[in-house]
Amino acid sequence: MAKVIVNRVTVSYNKGKTIAVNDVSFQVEDGSFCVLLGPSGCGKTTILYTIAGLIRPDQGEIQIGEQIVTSTQRGIFVRPQDRNIAMVFQEYALYPNLTVRDNLAFPLECRRLNRKEIEAKVQEVAEMLGIQDLLDRRPAQLSGGQRQRVALGRALVRNPSVFLLDEPLGNLDAQLRIQVRYELRRIQRQLGATMIYVTHDQVEAMTLADQIVLLRNGKVEQLGSPQQLYEEPRDLFVATFIGSPPMNLLEAKVLRNEAGVFFECPAFRVSAAELGISLDLLTEETVILGMRPSDLTCRPSSPSDLGFEAQVDLVEPMGDSSVVHAFVESKKITAKCESGPSFHETRIKLYITPKKIHVFLPTGAKVRLKAGH
Amino acid sequence: MKNLAIKLMLYVLLLVVTIVYLLPLWGALTTSLKSEQEVDVTSPLSWPKHPSFLAYSQALHYLRRSLFNSFFITLGGTLGSVGLGAICGYALALFDFRSGNLLFILLAAGIFLPYQAILIPLFQTIRYLKLYDTIVGIVLAHTAYGIPMCSLMFKTFYSEVPRVLVKQALTDGIGPWKFYWRVVLPSTKLATVTVLIFQFTSIWNELLFGLVLGGPRSMPATVALNNLVGTLAAQWNMQMAGSIILALPVLFIYVLLGRYLVRGYMAGAVTAV
Numbered sequence: 001m002a003k004v005i006v007n008r009v010t011v012s013y014n015k016g017k018t019i020a021v022n023d024v025s026f027q028v029e030d031g032s033f034c035v036l037l038g039p040s041g042c043g044k045t046t047i048l049y050t051i052a053g054l055i056r057p058d059q060g061e062i063q064i065g066e067q068i069v070t071s072t073q074r075g076i077f078v079r080p081q082d083r084n085i086a087m088v089f090q091e092y093a094l095y096p097n098l099t100v101r102d103n104l105a106f107p108l109e110c111r112r113l114n115r116k117e118i119e120a121k122v123q124e125v126a127e128m129l130g131i132q133d134l135l136d137r138r139p140a141q142l143s144g145g146q147r148q149r150v151a152l153g154r155a156l157v158r159n160p161s162v163f164l165l166d167e168p169l170g171n172l173d174a175q176l177r178i179q180v181r182y183e184l185r186r187i188q189r190q191l192g193a194t195m196i197y198v199t200h201d202q203v204e205a206m207t208l209a210d211q212i213v214l215l216r217n218g219k220v221e222q223l224g225s226p227q228q229l230y231e232e233p234r235d236l237f238v239a240t241f242i243g244s245p246p247m248n249l250l251e252a253k254v255l256r257n258e259a260g261v262f263f264e265c266p267a268f269r270v271s272a273a274e275l276g277i278s279l280d281l282l283t284e285e286t287v288i289l290g291m292r293p294s295d296l297t298c299r300p301s302s303p304s305d306l307g308f309e310a311q312v313d314l315v316e317p318m319g320d321s322s323v324v325h326a327f328v329e330s331k332k333i334t335a336k337c338e339s340g341p342s343f344h345e346t347r348i349k350l351y352i353t354p355k356k357i358h359v360f361l362p363t364g365a366k367v368r369l370k371a372g373h
Numbered sequence: 374m375k376n377l378a379i380k381l382m383l384y385v386l387l388l389v390v391t392i393v394y395l396l397p398l399w400g401a402l403t404t405s406l407k408s409e410q411e412v413d414v415t416s417p418l419s420w421p422k423h424p425s426f427l428a429y430s431q432a433l434h435y436l437r438r439s440l441f442n443s444f445f446i447t448l449g450g451t452l453g454s455v456g457l458g459a460i461c462g463y464a465l466a467l468f469d470f471r472s473g474n475l476l477f478i479l480l481a482a483g484i485f486l487p488y489q490a491i492l493i494p495l496f497q498t499i500r501y502l503k504l505y506d507t508i509v510g511i512v513l514a515h516t517a518y519g520i521p522m523c524s525l526m527f528k529t530f531y532s533e534v535p536r537v538l539v540k541q542a543l544t545d546g547i548g549p550w551k552f553y554w555r556v557v558l559p560s561t562k563l564a565t566v567t568v569l570i571f572q573f574t575s576i577w578n579e580l581l582f583g584l585v586l587g588g589p590r591s592m593p594a595t596v597a598l599n600n601l602v603g604t605l606a607a608q609w610n611m612q613m614a615g616s617i618i619l620a621l622p623v624l625f626i627y628v629l630l631g632r633y634l635v636r637g638y639m640a641g642a643v644t645a646v
Contacts, residue, residue: 052544080543087544093537097560106555107545154545164544 002065002161004028009060022218031192035205053080086155090167092137101135216218236364267308268328274354290358296335405614428610439597450515458523465529485520506588530564
């Protein structure tokens, strides 16, 4: 396995008219699971293809292990077939005329392994993925989930430097997706494999990744562990993209008087001091307050918690918890409360610890000066 | 009742057209089985009183060498143009490369280029290469002339191969050639058969290249047959026998592989895999 370094890569289409990837840099550590996350059209697949060597970038350098495989400056370009990578596509892309066994063995045959080694490898991977019984079938005779496993297996037999996965679970149904997701993570840990994984599904990203590269319009929006992105979103985009249900946003007026600076929104009024925000830098008239649905509770966890009333619109019970959709004046609020209280009443009181409120400027940038940071 | 009448009329019409279409073939068959004298005194469409294969053995004797020429010319020309056309089509369909579009346009232009327009330069080139009156020369001409059509036919077929498979192969460490041999070619047998038949038929039946580039040593059977008309007193029975002998391989192939051909021509609508 190997680390992967992507250094200032820019890719454009249509002779430079459309910039798909704009000066993107990141590093994937040896043996770690990196997810390229973002809405469709953000350039995540383009980056993956550039690492694979399927696309030549306009600018930039890519290093796999100790080898520089792409460098526009030094004029280096290693062909995809010589990069020792393994790729899994959303479409599975199994060779239609070959049996499952041959699909797994074909890449090995091309690397001049002898037949015994190949047979042993195929058997080992087939067992790991539970597809021993399918080895003599052709792709057309397999279900979607089985095809996905074979595609994964074909990547696993090869001991590549890095695995590149392009929305590999995109065509599976919800239940299967969770199962394969788990298996993928388990295998990755077991092999200590370096994996780069493209998805637009933030839940997938959160559950799989050691490191998330969140992209938007071809640029890196934020880079970090799932926890970092969740707890310390850099701006409004990251805050609303990560987390399900998405973060609640309330516009608040900035009030200044002798007692200090306050934020006033339909739900409550809170002092900047309580939120741990330094005031000198704040010149705006309004800010946006962000609250994670899971940070809103039905019972105060401490006396200093802010409480406010809301009009219940709909409750979605999920067994261990319930998602409450409610209105504060005309603003919609979603809270994820642990079960217990019945929601027969039409009004509900919600609480939040002030330090858990995220404050954003109208431009979308986060006000970062929280106490202790 | 009305429907039945229309249907009946339609069938009668089709039958008439079919008969008109097949009459020359019938005439060729009956004439080829007649003696020279009988040809002169009977209608071309009447069945011979004493059918004999004498004309066939005469025709075979006369055409023997040219039939061998035809065979080698067709074999070489078909394999050459289909082989090279397949590679061109593969590249055009599944790989992006600089000036690919330009190449495509030039190839398409090659299809519309009439034979006659290039005949004199072609003749001069072949003579310059010292390949006049050789089978190799004629094969070369057929190969070059067949490449555009074959390339475009293969391009159409290979475009049905999902591009993601190519990407998969490349990232699997499988080079483009290996991918072609192990995956593309076996998945598109129908395409190959279709183009092979198409080329075989065109080259076997072709006259002009053979006439211009071939001489006494290398002329194909089409040219030899044509020469019968002028050189000998019209031996109609022998000419017809020769025509039928010449048509046999093509007929045979159509009967044997016709169903592939139809499926191949339709394959644009469904998948070639």
